[in-house]
Amino acid sequence: MPTHEPVLTDEVVGFLHPQGGGVFVDCTVGAGGHAQALLEAGAGRLVGIDCDPHALGVSRERLAPWAGRVQLVRADYRALATVLDERGIGEVDGIVADLGVSSMQLDGEGRGFSFQRDETLDMRMDPGSGPTAAELIGEASERDLADLIFRYGEERCSRRIARAIVQARAVGPIATTGQLAAIVRRAVPTRGWQRIDPATRTFQALRIRVNRELEDLDRFLEVACGRLRGGAAIVVITFHSLEDRVVKHTLRSIAQRGEAGIRVLTKKPVRPGDAELGRNPRARSAKLRAAERLLPPRERDWGT
Numbered sequence: 001m002p003t004h005e006p007v008l009t010d011e012v013v014g015f016l017h018p019q020g021g022g023v024f025v026d027c028t029v030g031a032g033g034h035a036q037a038l039l040e041a042g043a044g045r046l047v048g049i050d051c052d053p054h055a056l057g058v059s060r061e062r063l064a065p066w067a068g069r070v071q072l073v074r075a076d077y078r079a080l081a082t083v084l085d086e087r088g089i090g091e092v093d094g095i096v097a098d099l100g101v102s103s104m105q106l107d108g109e110g111r112g113f114s115f116q117r118d119e120t121l122d123m124r125m126d127p128g129s130g131p132t133a134a135e136l137i138g139e140a141s142e143r144d145l146a147d148l149i150f151r152y153g154e155e156r157c158s159r160r161i162a163r164a165i166v167q168a169r170a171v172g173p174i175a176t177t178g179q180l181a182a183i184v185r186r187a188v189p190t191r192g193w194q195r196i197d198p199a200t201r202t203f204q205a206l207r208i209r210v211n212r213e214l215e216d217l218d219r220f221l222e223v224a225c226g227r228l229r230g231g232a233a234i235v236v237i238t239f240h241s242l243e244d245r246v247v248k249h250t251l252r253s254i255a256q257r258g259e260a261g262i263r264v265l266t267k268k269p270v271r272p273g274d275a276e277l278g279r280n281p282r283a284r285s286a287k288l289r290a291a292e293r294l295l296p297p298r299e300r301d302w303g304t
Contacts, residue, residue, distance in 0.1 A: 005033065005279070005280045005282075005283075006030075006031075006033025006034045006037070006098065007098070007237060007272060007276070007280065007282075007283040007286040008237060008270065008272060008276070008283070008286060008288050009033060009034060009037045011235075011270050011288055012034050012037065012038075012096050012235050012237075012288070013037050013038060013041050015233050015235045015265065015288075015290040015292075016038065016093075016094035016095075016096065016232075016233055016235060017094075017233075018038045018039075018041045018042050018043035018093070018094060019041055019042040020042065020093075021042060021043065021044030021093075022043065022044050022045070022092070022093030022094065022229075022232075023043075023044065023045045023046075023047070023089060023092045023093050024038050024043045024045070024046050024047070024092060024093055024094045024095070024096070025046070025047045025048075025049065025080065025083075025084070025092050025094070025095045025096070026038070026046060026047070026048045026049065026096050026097075026098075027049050027077035027080060027095060027096065027097040027220075027224070028049065028050060028077050028097050028098045028099060029048030029049060029050045029055070029056070029059045029072065030050060030052075030055045030058075030059065030098065031055060031058045031059055031062060032048065032058065032059030032060075032062040032063050033062075034096050034098060035048050035059065035062075035063055035070070036062060036063060036066075038094070038096070039063065039066045039069065039070070043069070043093075043094075044069065045069050045070075045071075046063075046066070046069060046070050046071070047070075047071050047073065047083065047084070047087065047089070047092075048063070048070060048071070048072045048073065049072075049073050049075050049076075049077055049079075049080070049083055050072075050073075050074065050075075050077075051074065051075060051076045051077075051125055051126035051129070052125050052126060052127075053074060053126075053127070056072050056074055059072060060072055071087065076126070077097055077220060078215075078216050078217075078219070078220045080095075080220060080223055080224055080227070081223050081227070084227060090227070091227055091228060091229040091232070092227055092228065092229060092232060093229055093232045094228075094232050094233055094234070094235075095224050095227070095228065095232075095233075095234040095235070096234075096235045096236075096237075097220075097224070097234075097235070097236045097237070098237045099213065099217075099236065099237060099238050099239065099243050100213065100238065100239040100240065100243065101113050101125070101207060101239075110122070111123070112132070112133060112134075112176075112177050113203075113207060114177065114203070115177045115178065115180070115181035115197070115199050115203060117177065117178075118176050118177055118178030118179075119176060119177055119178075120132075120134070120175065120176060120177075121133045121134040121137075121174065121175060121176055121177050121179075121180055122134070123203075123206060123207045123210045123211070124210055124211065125211050126211075130210065130211075130212075131210070132210065133180075133206045133207070133210050134173070134174060134175050136206065136209065136210060137165055137169070137174055137180070137206070138169055138173060138174065142162045142163060142165075142166045143162070145158075145161075145162035145165055145166070146158045146159045146161070146162035146163075148205055148206075148209050149161055149162060149201070149202050149205045149206075150205075151205070152204065152205035152206075152208040152209055152214070152242065153201035153202055153203075153204050153205030153208075154201060154241070154242075155201040155202060155205065157187065157188045157189070160187045160188065161183075161184050161187045161188065161202055163187070164183050164184070164186065164187035165180075165183055168183050177203075180199070180202070180203075181197070181199040181203075184198055184199040184202045185197075185198045185199055204240065208240075208242070213243065214242060214243065214246060217243065217246045217247070217250070218246055218250040221234075221236070221246075221247065221250045221251060221254065222250070222254060225251075225254050225260050225262050225291065225293065226260060228262075228292070228293035229293065230261070230293055230294065230295040230296055231292065231293065231294075231295045232292065232293055233265065233290055233291065233292040233293075234290065234291055234292075235288060235289075235290045236251075236288070236289050236290070237286055237287065237288050238286070238287050238289075239285045239286055239287075240285065244269060244287045244289070247289050248269075248289060251264050251289060251291045252264060254291070255291065260293065261293050261294040262291050262292070262293055262294070263291060263292055263293075263294055264289075264290075264291045265290040265291055265292055266288065266289045266290050266291075269287035269288060269289055270287070270288040270289075270290075271286065271287060271288075272284065272286055
């Protein structure tokens with residue numbers, strides 16, 4: 001079974017400080033790594049949310065020792081308010097959201113997230129929701145393909161790649177990761193050694209678009225901050241600059257408005273240290289940002 005090592009686990013626990021019990025939410029529970037760390041550190045109750053049914057199965061097995069304190073919910077993390085309301089939960093004592101695709105999804109067969117194997121071009125985190133990547137590139141116009149590859153992949157050769165995709169699909173459907181990767185590699189001019197595979201940015205762009213990864217992220221942060229109890233924190237981990245930019249500016253905006261009583265705890269993103277990178281090279285892109293809801297003035301002044 002593909003494994004997934006959670007990133008920045010010590011930092012997550014440090015910001016959320018679950019030692020005193022309380023209710024915590026892991027909005028992207030995945031394989032349950034962060035959830036397990038929070039429970040081991042003293043979280044009294046944990047709600048784990050994920051739209052991937054396979055991930056929920058893995059986390060359910062991993063978190064079995066704490067089954068009486070855990071509720072796992074199949075939902076999109078952006079449905080946080082609904083998930084909490086349906087369980088009669090108002091404010092919570094901490095929230096973590098580890099965004100993006102996990103190693104378990106990248107390595108899992110048949111998911112189509114990676115071009116390391118030639119398999120069906122799917123890329124959906126929720127296999128029952130929305131069009132696949134193959135359907136997307138089969139139906140989008142050349143202009144729309146170029147725009148999404150540039151916007152979500154920050155790919156300078158987006159127009160070349162879009163043109164190559166349209167030309168290739170005129171001959172036959174692009175149904176597998178291997179087909180798409182080969183098309184992109186031929187379209188991108190290369191010279192000498194390349195730090196990343198030429199297909200990487202295009203695959204990232206399609207995955208983001210298929211899973212609507214940036215859609216309503218700012219609204220989610222607004223809702224999440226509004227559900228924090230005084231003294232509670234939210235931790236968000238991102239793996240690409242587009243997500244990190246939204247998190248950075250949204251948390252800063254919420255804090256500057258003042259009405260929610262939110263304070264940003266990370267002036268700069270927290271990155272994995274050398275020891276973690278030695279264990280888990282895939283953590284190299286991770287950035288953690290955190291914010292907390294301030295205690296009411298009387299509690300801050302009196303320490304009650």
